[in-house]
Amino acid sequence: MEGWIVTNGRSGRPRVVIVGGGFGGLWAARALAGVPVDVTLVDRRNHHLFQPLLYQVATAALSPADIATPIRSILRAQRNAEVLLAEVTGVDAAGRSVHLSGGRDLAYDYLIVATGATHAYFGHPEWEPMAPGLKTVEDATEIRKRFLVAFEAAEQEEDPDRRRALLTFAVVGAGPTGVEMAGAMAEVARHAISRDFRHVDPTTARIILLEGGPRVLAAYDADLSAKAQAALRDKGVEVRTGAIVTRIEPDAVFVGDERIPARNVVWAAGVTASPIGAMLGAPVDRVGRVPVLPDLSVPGHPEVFVIGDLASLASGGGRPLPGVAQVAMQMGRRAAANVLATMEGAKREPFHYFDKGNLATIGRRAAVFQRGGAKLFGWTAWMMWLFVHIFSLIGFRNRATVFVQWAWSYLTWQRGARLITGEVGDELDPPGAPLGTRGRPSPSHATTATASAGSDAPAEDEVPGRDGADRHDAKAGGR
Ligand SMILES: Cc1cc2nc3c(=O)[nH]c(=O)nc-3n(C[C@H](O)[C@H](O)[C@H](O)COP(=O)(O)OP(=O)(O)OC[C@H]3O[C@@H](n4cnc5c(N)ncnc54)[C@H](O)[C@@H]3O)c2cc1C
Structure with a gap:
């Protein structure tokens, strides 16, 4: 070869x-x-x-x-x-x-x-093992595993502080991906698995959405942003704006000097x-x-x-x-x-973008849509989001499967893919062991850098993307 x-x-x-x-x-x-x-x-x-x-x-x-x-x-x-x-x-x-x-x-x-x-991690690639981002199937299944295993570990944990850290989930970056993740995590904890455990109450899980800028979904007009933020709060998400993440450790995320014990951090900030x-x-x-x-x-x-x-x-x-x-x-x-x-020897044409508008969902019955001055929020935008995504999927099988899954989830509040794949032995800390000693980088690998970084911190390694800090657009509708 x-x-x-x-x-x-x-x-x-x-x-x-x-x-x-x-x-x-x-x-x-x-x-x-x-x-x-x-x-x-x-x-x-x-x-x-x-x-x-x-x-x-x-x-x-x-x-x-x-x-x-x-x-x-x-x-x-x-x-x-x-x-x-x-x-x-x-x-x-x-x-x-x-x-x-x-x-x-x-x-x-x-x-x-x-x-x-x-x-991208604003110059801190060492944060990645502790705060995975979402780009590939592997990323998604890894985040799903960590999310579901956290509840399993909490079920076996007797120490209240450690249990609290296990049930604290921080999402960094309140662009569309961060908002979607936080809203969905809250719905899983509050509804889908709320009665599945005997020793912990999943509804007490803390979902914290950390945004360095002044508001969530910054690509949308301020009134839609405010509605999205209120909808997140209604779902039980703690939204913290102006919150610059300065450090991530296996068991905690830092906002400025404040240490927030959290065993699960998801990165949705820069690209x-x-x-x-x-x-x-x-x-x-x-x-x-x-x-x-x-x-x-x-x-x-x-x-x-x-x-x-x-x-x-x-x-x-x-x-x-x-x-x-x-x-x-x-x-x-x-x-x-x-x-x-x-x-054909013809003249090349320049590219012109036809903007069909931006759509983002916060969760069940809540989404935002904006195209120029036209705005929608709530149920109508959510229905639009559902149908745009169903029709944009490639292949009839995928469209049909997703439609059925969503209909079933809507009626039952259940989630159809609650699989923890791979070995979990390394992910579950034995009761009493120091937090984060298994299946994670050791604390010595955690950065001690305190450089200012956050979902909207200007950085050399950012690119305007759907969730990048200097992104000026969010989600293209009509996909
Ligand atoms: C979590 C998430 C949610 C998003 N949600 C939305 C949304 O709701 N609406 C929206 O409009 N946009 C959304 N986006 C953005 C949108 O997905 C991207 O803008 C779009 O995928 C860009 O298309 P692309 O072809 O440039 O790159 P991609 O779709 O990323 O495709 C790149 C391809 O190149 C391949 N590749 C990369 N490097 C190599 C290599 N060296 N050799 C061979 N192959 C390689 C990859 O495997 C991949 O298949 C989202 C993005 C993410 C990550």
């Missing part, structure tokens, strides 16, 4: 290599159906993930397979497309090839890069761009995104397009477009159209 080079177009047609099968890459591949090119989509995972519903996996409402679909099966009927399960480790823009894990190279005529972004952007031979911005030209190509490389969360393109107002699914999908279609235009 060493040094293997795939030559362009088995059929002599141009080869379009797409890196990433997320919203951007997949939509680009689909838009090239019927175009006289050979498409190779490379992804290091075999599935397209519907990230907007990841928090439902993390809070045991849905199973991973409900929101993930094999990329190969999505493109099964597209004759000009093939799928490679491989990690891209480098790009030779001058030589027009991408390097794959295992030493192989893949040549291209056109390259569309859509490798997205991931969470950073995929490292592939820096490998393209073009400048990247301070957060790793690639500033693209209006036709979405990379300066100096008209055959290379960058789309989705990895791209930086100013919107009408001069600010970068938000890292949301609608932007990625629309960019995917535009990049594909510009490949075709180039092949």
Whole structure:
């Protein structure tokens, strides 16, 4: 396999290599159906993930397979497309090839890069083991495991302080993901598992939402933010704004100098761009995104397009477009159209974002929607959120399964995916043992840094994303 080079177009047609099968890459591949090119989509995972519903996996409402679909099966009927399960480790823009894990190279005529972004810890990567972020199926099942195991451990814990820490859950960052996580965690504790334990009362669990900025859901108008905050409080979430997280330990999160004993911390604060952007031979911005030209190509490389969360393109107002699914999908279609235009000798069109509005849910019967001056809150927005997400899921099976799960949950308050997967021996502290000594980094690994960081602390490694601090948009509706 060493040094293997795939030559362009088995059929002599141009080869379009797409890196990433997320919203951007997949939509680009689909838009090239019927175009006289050979498409190779490379992804290091075999599935397209519907990230907007990841928090439902993390809070045991849905199973991973409900929101993930094999990329190969999505493109099964597209004759000009093939799928490679491989990690891209480098790009030779001058030589027009991408390097794959295992030493192989893949040549291209056109390259569309859509490798997205991931969470960032404001310069404190050592916080990650104690405060996982939500980006992949593995992240979601790990958070679900920690969340459910905390109640199991509390059931066996006799010391009231330790039990209290076990039943305290802190969510850092009150963008849409943080709000969704906190609202869902509160509903699980207050309703879904409220009668399942004999020695602890799950309804006494503390869910704390820590936001460095002055309000939750900062991308929405202040009146919607205030309503969302009130709805969170009604659900039993303690919302703390202006709360800058300065340190995370295995058993506690610090806000300023205040130590909050909490065995579970979820990170929903910052995001950073995929490292592939820096490998393209073009400048990247301070957060790793690639500033693209209006036709979405990379300066100096008209055959290379960058789309989705990895791209930086100013919107009408001069600010970068938000890292949301609608932007990625629309960019995917535009990049594909510009490949075709180039092949036909036609003029490339600039990308224009059509904003369908922002939607975020707080929990049962509570959501917010905003598009310009049009705003909705409560039941109507929630119904809209439900149907937008059902219809945006890929595949009839997923839509049907999620619809049934949600209907069942709505009627019974139950959660259908309360599985603790993997061994729990290391996760359950034996009664009397010092907190956090098993299955977690030892306290010596906890940072002692006190640099100011929080969900809206300006930092070098942030990128405007759905939950990034300087994000100016939240959730694109109509997904
Ligand atoms: C928890 C969460 C909730 C969200 N909720 C919403 C929402 O409600 N509404 C909304 O509009 N947006 C939401 N977003 C944002 C939205 O999901 C992103 O904007 C969108 O996924 C960006 O699409 P993309 O194609 O740029 O990247 P992604 O969808 O992230 O896809 C990147 C793909 O590239 C692959 N990849 C990465 N690196 C490599 C490599 N080196 N080699 C090979 N493959 C690679 C990955 O495996 C992945 O499949 C949410 C995001 C998260 C994390």
